[in-house]
Amino acid sequence: MRTQNLETLQRIARLGSFSLAAEEANMTLSSVSMQMKALEEELGAELFDRASRPPRLTPLGRRVAEQAGNVLHEDQVLRELCSIGEGLAGTFRLGVISSYATRLIPKFLQMAPMNAPGAEFDVSTGLSSDLSASVLSGRLDAAVVTRAGREDPLLRFDTMGRDPMVLALPKGARGETLRQLADELRFLHFQPLSGIGRVIADTLAKHKIDVRRARIFDSIETTMECVNIGIGFTLLPEPDVKRYAAADVKILQPKIGRVEREVALVTRIEPSAERWRGALLDMLATTERLAQGEQKRTAAGMDD
Amino acid sequence: MRTQNLETLQRIARLGSFSLAAEEANMTLSSVSMQMKALEEELGAELFDRASRPPRLTPLGRRVAEQAGNVLHEDQVLRELCSIGEGLAGTFRLGVISSYATRLIPKFLQMAPMNAPGAEFDVSTGLSSDLSASVLSGRLDAAVVTRAGREDPLLRFDTMGRDPMVLALPKGARGETLRQLADELRFLHFQPLSGIGRVIADTLAKHKIDVRRARIFDSIETTMECVNIGIGFTLLPEPDVKRYAAADVKILQPKIGRVEREVALVTRIEPSAERWRGALLDMLATTERLAQGEQKRTAAGMDD
DNA sequence: AGTTTAAGTTCAGATATTCTAAAGCTATGC
DNA sequence: GCATAGCTTTAGAATATCTGAACTTAAACT
Structure with a gap:
């Protein structure tokens, strides 16, 4: 099936004759005639009654011309998808x-x-x-x-x-540096296989900080909830800490220099x-x- | 645009490679490749990333393959219209x-x-x-x-x-033949330009019945309503008379032989x-x- | 890392399709 | 009945598409 043939059929239906359709589309009349012949052949259907001089659409031809509009519309949508120059398509x-x-x-x-x-x-x-x-x-x-x-x-x-990583300490924590806190409290370590976890692990390793009794979580929300109720402290991106921290949680920049994800x-x-x-x-x-x-x-x- | 190219694109999207698509469609691999090249050219869009070896659909190609389904579906509807063998299409x-x-x-x-x-x-x-x-x-x-x-x-x-034509007489009419009734009552003549009107006029002419003071109506319902309230009598197809006649309206076969529409x-x-x-x-x-x-x-x- | 294999691309030639122009028909209008 | 407009047909030219073979290369396999 060639969409051009459907366009020609539509034109004929709209204009009422092969010759007007040919003129509008800048084609020769014989092209139009041959296209319609090919279309009828392909569909195995009589679309025109050729006994009368502008060939008359049969009821089926009229319906097919209408349905051709649907095909062409979907085709148009497809082409417009492809012609979005700027922007995502x-x-x-x-x-x-x-x-x-x-x-x-x-x-x-x-x-x-x-x-x-x-x-x-x-x-x-x-x-x-x-x-x-x-x-x-x-x-x-x-x-x-x-x-x-x-x-x-x-x-x-x-x-x-870049999100700065900050320390989130439960109410009552006394230490102010990572090292002090690691001695005082349980460290809530975000999943080391994740990107954030890697940043944390790298930071701890770089400064040779030993976080005994660490707990591993793979959810930021869970981790922060544990900080909120005093189970330990953690090191996480500032926006996430601020989103989930309870009002009495203390938030500190780590003293060991800027840590970022x-x-x-x-x-x-x-x-x-x-x-x-x-x-x-x-x-x-x-x-x-x-x-x-x-x-x-x-x-x-x-x-x- | 050629729908075959869209089918091929869909097949590639479904099967994941040009060669599998070629196999399924009984085409050569080079045909598939050339069809896709032509499609990209026509749409002015990169549908595949050919750097990797089964060429990967680009995001746009993926979307186009999806939209191709819509085009092909409408095309299928069109073909099915044409392949209704028996019955009306x-x-x-x-x-x-x-x-x-x-x-x-x-x-x-x-x-x-x-x-x-x-x-x-x-x-x-x-x-x-x-x-x-x-x-x-x-x-x-x-x-x-x-x-x-x-x-x-x-x-x-x-x-x-064929509908037999019957006489519809208002309550109290005494005549029994068209001729008698024509003398006694006003004749309600259905629009002579219509088919029924022609049948009536031909019948009256054939039997040389003179309906003085005839009234012409072009609605069956109006005519029967007039009979119902005693304005005159009429000659109309039996099913219509029965549909609209009041209970007290008398219905007679005309004595002059079977009159039909x-x-x-x-x-x-x-x-x-x-x-x-x-x-x-x-x-x-x-x-x-x-x-x-x-x-x-x-x-x-x-x-x- | 080098080799093999499978998968696409390209090319040249064969085939098929579609177009144009001209000639041929035939409803329709006068 | 004749003229004309409008469609069909035909032949040949221009295009487009297909096939098979040679070429290229990413991915898989030593």
Whole structure:
């Protein structure tokens, strides 16, 4: 089936004759005639009654011309998908680290239809290392991960932002440095296989801090809840700590220098990704900005 | 645009590689490759990332493959319209004489989706002569009309049924023959330009009956309402008289012999009409049978 | 790390399709 | 009945598409 033939059929139905259709489409009359002959042959149906001089559409031909409109409409939608110059067009399989998902995904999905009407997003969550591996193997197109250590040279990491890591201490804790606190309290260690966990483990190792009796959690919310009720202290990104900390939890910058987790968009290095990587980064940045603004407003509201 | 290319794209998206798609479709691998190259060219879009060896769909390619499904689905609908062997397929522009419309159209439109799922009907009403002219000129595909006198040789009339014409007399009328009644009462003459009107006029002329003070109406319901309240008598098809007559109205066979109106389906004589004329006649006959059954049941119900 | 294999791409030629222009029909209108 | 407009047909040219073979290369396997 060739869509041009359906267009010609529609034109004939609209204009009432082969010759007017030919004129409008800048084709020869014989082309029009041959196209319709081919269409009838392919469909195995009589679309025209050729006994009368402008050939008359049969009832079936009339209906087929109508249905041709549906086919052509879907075809048009397809072409418009492809002619979105700027902006995102396509179905993107996007991964987001669990520790960032809460902050990003709801707002992102809410904004997506406005920011990128030509795009669909299949979002999934996981650990930085798994997500990076999925991007590398092609199961995902892109992922938001925490940067850490060695990075595959086939992948590209575009930093989206840096969150300072802060200490969250339960009410009554006395120490002020990581080392002091590690002696005094149980350390709540975020899953070392995750990006944040790697940052934490690297920091502890670098300063040779021994956290005896550490507990491992793989949920930020759970970890903070444990801090809230005094089970131990932890080291986590500031925005997450502020989101979940109870009013009496003490928040400190670690004295051992700035500790950060760096959040990045990871994509494969390949020519076709150049078309959309920038737009996706823009969109994520916009979302982040809006989400942070909202969080601040919420926090402000809570102060009242 | 060629739908085959979209099918190939879908196959690749489903099977994951060009070669599997080629195998499934019994094509050579190079055909598949060339089709996809042509599709990308036509759409002006990169659908595949050819750096990796089964070429990977880009996000846009994934979305296009999905939308291709919509195009192909509409195409399939179109083909199925054409492959309805028996039965009606198409959009039929159908005329029905006003004096028959009440009896036929509601039931007909109600049954249509079941009886002829592949058909649509644009129904209009009018006089037999106008409807026949419309069929002849192609504004209608077929019409249900009253047969009368000379018929165009380019048209074909298939009789659907015959309604005996009966006299309807108001309460207290004394005459028993048309002639007696014409002397006694005002004659309510149905629109002589219509089919029924022609039958009436022909009958009166044939028997040289003079209906002084006749009144002309172009609605059966109005005519019968006038009989009901004693304004005059009339001669109309039995089913219509029975439908609208008040309980005290007297109904008589005319003594001058059987007077009938013959209802027929009129269509152009042309090869393509052969495909559907029979099916349409069947459908109308079925509808009529059901409608009559219903009318009888209603009448029986009223007797209770 | 080098080799093999499988999977795509490209090319040249064969085949099929579609177009144009001209000639041929035939309803329709005068 | 004749003229004309409108469609069909035909032949040949221009395109497009397919096949099979040679070529390339990513991924898998020593």
